[in-house]
Amino acid sequence: MQTVLVENPDQPGGVIVARISARALAVPVAAAALLAVAACAGEKPGGAAAAADGQIQLVDAPAKSLGITGDGRGSEAAASSEPAAASEAPAAAPEASAKWVQLSVNKASIGDTVTEVHGFTLYRFAKDSADPPASKCTGDCALRWPPVLIQAGGRVFVDGLKNAKVGAIRRPDGTVQVTIAGRPAYRFAADTVPGDFNGQGVDDAWFAFKPDGTPNDTLIGTEVVKPAGPDRTATLTAKQTGDGPVVVDDDGATLYRNDKDGTDPPVSKCTGACTALWRPVVAKNDGKAKVVGISQKRVWWLRRADGTKQVTLDGAPLYRNAADKSSGTVIGSAAAQGWTPAR
Known part of the structure; x- marks a missing residue:
């Protein structure tokens, strides 16, 4: 069984979201599901490109539970999917959009955070808006804080997040960025190993996402190292x-x-x-x-x-x-x- 949700189709920058059950995605998603989403937005079902434009699909399961391996970028793009070297200098070039994205919960010493599939911490920017959702991090900012980008029509696998409302927006350059509770999601270029949270509290504006989409404002100085289990x-x-x-x-x-x-x-x-x-x-x-x-x-x-x-x-x-x-x-x-x- 699968249901289709349309989130603010008339809102500028809004992106249509289809929520598909894990069971439904055990096989390739039927074209009818994509056409149904397009129809809800008032679009004409005139081909795959028209149906897929401005859509993401939410899957309430980890990617590997459906036999999907890798990181959503493919072997050729694996190297470029990693953050820049251990400095706060901008990356050399913006990242490409992933075919699929996974959002997972990580138990860090500052509390539960949200990570992408490789385990890199995701952050929210205090200057962004959630109503309507919009990103104010562009240009050099987006090089230092790479937005979590996904191809139109791509799947977002939600692993462990219970209350966060996952969606997406159109950025000024036309790319699609994943949002959590209406807030655009980013990585930090100076996080060099999965689980790092070097971006926590930077400029008093960047904070790791909690699983419910709110900012984790725990101070780094109060952290207690807790060994991860074997x-x-x-x-x-x-x-x-x-x-x-x-x-x-x-x-x-x-x-x-x-x-x-x-x-x-x-x-x-x-x-x-x-x-x-x-x-x-x-x-x-x-x-x-x-x-x-x-x-x-x-x-x-x-x-x-x-x-x-x-x-x-x-x-x-x-x-x-x-x-x-x-x-x-x-x-x-x-x-x-x-x-x-x-x-």
């Missing part, structure tokens, strides 16, 4: 990606090794704030993990201070980024922080 997985699998072969966990998420760790003997040096961003990989059977496409001789474990057994590959302890919800993709900016994909 990534319990039964199997390590070799998977081919656009960035070459990598090792993934049961969820299909890429696993990483910390360049600072010791390998002979295996030693984990991820402590303090690092433990809030990176989850140690722990075999579900409390021992060596099963392997697919990897030699079992390469896999062993080390005993952590809490008594759990962290899986190692070639002696290197393995981790999963705590906020990463993508499948079969590599976080390009992680390398600059000393995190290498396990291969």
